[in-house]
Amino acid sequence: MKFFPLIFTSILFLFSCKDPGIAKRKAAQPEINPRSSWNAVAPKAFATHVPVRITVHHEGTKLLATDDAIRKIKGIQTWGMGPDRKWADVPYHFFIAPDGKIYEGRDINTVGETNTEYNPAGHLLICCLGNYEEYEVPEAQLQSLIRLIAWCSTTYKIPAETLATHRDFSKQTTCPGKNLYKYFESGVIKEGVRKILGK
Ligand SMILES: [Zn+2]
Numbered sequence: 628m629k630f631f632p633l634i635f636t637s638i639l640f641l642f643s644c645k646d647p648g649i650a651k652r653k654a655a656q657p658e659i660n661p662r663s664s665w666n667a668v669a670p671k672a673f674a675t676h677v678p679v680r681i682t683v684h685h686e687g688t689k690l691l692a693t694d695d696a697i698r699k700i701k702g703i704q705t706w707g708m709g710p711d712r713k714w715a716d717v718p719y720h721f722f723i724a725p726d727g728k729i730y731e732g733r734d735i736n737t738v739g740e741t742n743t744e745y746n747p748a749g750h751l752l753i754c755c756l757g758n759y760e761e762y763e764v765p766e767a768q769l770q771s772l773i774r775l776i777a778w779c780s781t782t783y784k785i786p787a788e789t790l791a792t793h794r795d796f797s798k799q800t801t802c803p804g805k806n807l808y809k810y811f812e813s814g815v816i817k818e819g820v821r822k823i824l825g826k
Pocket residue numbers: 683684685793800802803
């Protein structure tokens with residue numbers, strides 16, 4: 628009789644997987660470097676939200692794969708929380724460096740920040756470090772972006788179909804830059820995500 632609870636739990640588990648709205652496969656978690664890796668300070672008081680869509684940005688200033696991404700992220704936090712912006716934390720939930728490394732940004736359940744007119748409530752914000760109006764996106768960064776989007780989609784139950792970029796919501800910016808945006812226009816990113824999710 629002592630095996631009965633195990634069998635019962637297994638049956639429950641099987642039924643819980645039969646949700647037609649969820650992707651066929653759960654994306655593997657890519658390596659995400661924690662806030663401590665870039666010496667984050669604790670956030671200030673923040674507004675909470677539930678992310679329902681994924682929105683991609685570039686940071687907009689030059690950063691090459693050989694440059695110091697950690698210093699860049701720390702600088703964004705110091706500036707953003709300072710007198711210029713008075714933000715609660717870094718503006719984005721994740722950063723991806725040109726070398727493909729992924730870094731944890733602000734708490735996923737907090738509303739991000741923006742310098743433009745759109746309201747970032749409900750948006751899970753991913754920022755590719757670098758300027759993709761001027762430079763080409765390194766392959767390692769593009770592949771990490773696809774993996775991170777897929778993982779965020781299954782982990783936070785956000786349909787991959789919601790994937791968009793900053794400029795899709797704001798007339799005030801070209802973010803994420805034409806050289807990153809072209810991968811959204813061509814479908815390369817959505818196709819990569821679909822492949823991981825088995826859709
Ligand atoms: Zn942006």
